[in-house]
Amino acid sequence: MARANAAYYAGCDPFADFITAPEISQMFGELLGAWVAVVWDRLGRPDPFMLVEAGPGRGTLMADAQRLLRRVAPACHKAMRLHMIETSPRLRGVQAHALRDATAVPVCWHGDLRDVPDGPMVLLANEFLDALPIRQFVRRGQGWVERFVRDGAFMHAASDFPAGHPACVRPVPEGDVLETCQPALDFVHALGTRLLRWSGAAALIDYGYDAPAWGDSLQALRDGRPTDPLQGPGSADLTAHVDFRAIADHVPRGVEVWGSVTQGDFLAALGLAARTEQLARAAPAQADEIRAAAMRLAAPDRMGQLFRVMGLSSGLAGDLPGFVGRRAGDGTGRGKTR
Structure with missing residues (x-):
């Protein structure tokens, strides 16, 4: 899976085979941009701080987030240093084009979280963990x-x-x-280790499960349709469901674990309904399309139930936005399932 996906992302356009939440509606990136601004405030408004996205795709999520931050949270936007974790040279070029007019902040690309400079950090990872090899x-x-x-x-x-x-x-x-997905566990452990050194927070968004489950979840998509994962290695997108239960249990002690919660609940808590109606009123000719996109993101029979969101934090004043409370823990601040 590792070699096939590396070849796929290096040489193919993955967005011909599937569509991610940021491509469905600008609201997804805008709400996450607002989430970043609130988190930054609850971290004590550090200046500078690292805003990091892992697996940025076409750069759509970050471009929408940047437009909102420039408009409604200029102090946060000014304090940020923008870093993208992306190994594909082709996708880096696509991301640079998407961000060119969206932000006045210089963008740096890295192949690994360990290459991101030290300092307080807010990290976003949407459909990143599911593409790691199992x-x-x-x-x-x-x-x-x-x-x-x-x-x-x-x-x-x-x-x-x-x-x-x-x-x-x-x-x-x-x-x-x-x-098992050891690269996902390694990434989250490295992320947690960094959060123990520097204050910060992360939102991990992916399709998966938060229960002691099992079963074969490997799947391949080609031209938007399921296909045999063994046919044409490197020509189809290979993914597997994210085991959020295992992820939570691998976070270092001392890091707060939030959720996971469903994507529908997370977006609702961030104000999806209000933003939907705001956009619908501003563009009445597209109101039905805007509302349909919101339903696709959040409805239980669409992405709202299949996708989940887990949060990590350290040094935060108050709750992590979008979550109703910390994961049941053992009193040390580490999320621990029972």
């Missing part, structure tokens, strides 16, 4: 076999489930699949 293990008796690909077909080999992984104690039935 491993699949199949329960066989009291042990496991690992599912892998050889010569264009799935094969199995005896293997041990990764020791210490948060999901290793789940009662997976015989013959069922348990997935």
Whole structure:
């Protein structure tokens, strides 16, 4: 999966195969821009601070967020230093074009979170974790076999489930699949470690689940339709559902974990309904289209239930916007499921 997706994002236009929330409506990026401004204020208005997006796609989310920040939160916009985590040279060019007229802040690109300069940070990651490579293990008796690909077909080999992984104690039935995504766990652990050094917050938005679940979630999209993930490696987008339960359990102690909550609830808390009607009144000819886009983002039978949002924070005065409360914890500030 790692090599296939690297080739895919380097040489293909992923947005021909799927559409992300920022491409559906400007409201998504605007609401996240407003979220950044409130978080910045609750962090004590640090100047400077790093605004970071991981996996920025076409740059649409950040461009919409920047337009709002320039208009309604100029002090926050002035204090920010804009950093994008993107490994594809082609997508970096697309992002630069999208941001050219959206912000007066210089943009820096990095291949890894560790390359972002030190300092207080607010990070956004929309549909970033789902594209990271997974491993699949199949329960066989009291042990496991690992599912892998050889010569264009799935094969199995005896293997041990990764020791210490948060999901290793789940009662997976015989013959069922348990997935791991070590790059996602590594990213979140690095993010949490940084938040222990510097104050900051993050919003991780992706489709996935927040329960001790299992099952095969690997899927491929080509030309907007599901396809065989083994056909034409590098020509289709490969994704897997994000295990938010495992993500929360991998956050370093001392970092606050918020949620996860559904995307619909998160956007509602940020004021999606009010922004929808504001735009509809300003453009009555497009009012139906604007409302339909909001429904697509937030309705339970659309993206609103399938996508989830998890927050991380440190050094925050008050609650993290968009969340009703911290994840049930063990008293040390670390989110811990029970």
